[in-house]
Amino acid sequence: MKHSAILALEDGSLFWGKAIGAKGTSTGEVVFNTSMTGYQEILTDPSYTEQMVTLTYPHIGNTGTNEEDVESASTSVRGLIIRDLPKMPNNWRNTMRLEDYLEKNNIVAISDIDTRRLTRILREKGALSGCLMAGDDIDADKALASAKGFPGIKGMDLAKVVTCDQAYAWDQSVWSLENGYASRTDTRFKVVAYDFGVKYNILRILSSLGCEVIVVPASTSAEQVLAEQPDGVFLSNGPGDPEPCDYAIQATQDLLAAGVPVFGICLGHQILALASGAKTEKMKFG
Numbered sequence: 001m002k003h004s005a006i007l008a009l010e011d012g013s014l015f016w017g018k019a020i021g022a023k024g025t026s027t028g029e030v031v032f033n034t035s036m037t038g039y040q041e042i043l044t045d046p047s048y049t050e051q052m053v054t055l056t057y058p059h060i061g062n063t064g065t066n067e068e069d070v071e072s073a074s075t076s077v078r079g080l081i082i083r084d085l086p087k088m089p090n091n092w093r094n095t096m097r098l099e100d101y102l103e104k105n106n107i108v109a110i111s112d113i114d115t116r117r118l119t120r121i122l123r124e125k126g127a128l129s130g131c132l133m134a135g136d137d138i139d140a141d142k143a144l145a146s147a148k149g150f151p152g153i154k155g156m157d158l159a160k161v162v163t164c165d166q167a168y169a170w171d172q173s174v175w176s177l178e179n180g181y182a183s184r185t186d187t188r189f190k191v192v193a194y195d196f197g198v199k200y201n202i203l204r205i206l207s208s209l210g211c212e213v214i215v216v217p218a219s220t221s222a223e224q225v226l227a228e229q230p231d232g233v234f235l236s237n238g239p240g241d242p243e244p245c246d247y248a249i250q251a252t253q254d255l256l257a258a259g260v261p262v263f264g265i266c267l268g269h270q271i272l273a274l275a276s277g278a279k280t281e282k283m284k285f286g
Helices: 039-043 097-106 115-125 141-149 198-208 222-226 246-257 269-275
Strands: 002-008 012-019 024-033 052-057 080-081 108-113 126-134 168-170 173-174 181-183 189-195 211-219 232-235 262-264
Touching: 024 115, 024 141, 039 052, 039 097, 039 126, 080 126, 097 269, 108 126, 108 168, 115 126, 115 173, 126 141, 168 189, 168 198, 173 189, 173 198, 189 198, 198 211, 222 246, 232 246, 232 269, 246 262, 246 269
Parallel strands: 024 052, 052 080, 080 108, 189 211, 189 232, 232 262
Antiparallel strands: 002 012, 002 126, 012 108, 024 126, 168 211, 173 181
């Protein structure tokens, strides 16, 4: 049985549609992604923590889901917003329909809305706080109030929320049609990777290039990292605001002072910039 759903934005915009995931209410920062493929990777990308993702490509779910196309051990998004959910997923790797995957992972989601209109609003005004409500008892006024009550992610230290509990070794390599995911076969370098919300495929690529990868929690000190005698240190992607991550900024400054090569991506690159004396500013589109 199909249930109704509503998306409310802090600017007062309302979008009515169909519930395609878990029933309930979710709030977060509404952003958009223009990818034509990779919706399962987006759902499991820790960088989207506290965010609800609008996918601009109209047909989402046509290849179903599987156990391999994940970027972390769990889903991270606060909600999914799409235009059309195909009724019959068709792919040889499909093991579960998207709507079942969303429900299993307790993700509130909506379909059958005008995502072009929504994307224009976000493009003009930037990322907005929003509320998704799905089920039998929908109250537009409550949804709007919840959207306006979400504080936004500026100032949030979310790296500590999504990071690993303890250090671990990573040796999985990239996927191939013939063999699936491979294991690292040779080691030329040793890289310590800070987990601020790292995506698995970044680790897989490092492994495929001959790197022995040691993943460490976000709050690991430079002294602990240097004890591993790495050839380089990687600062991963992740969610939230880099400025509250003073522990990571200090560790990066210490690593730079020690002369160890440091490279970063996304949140990690921003932390590297702050450690080098630069300033960061939240961009319009989240």
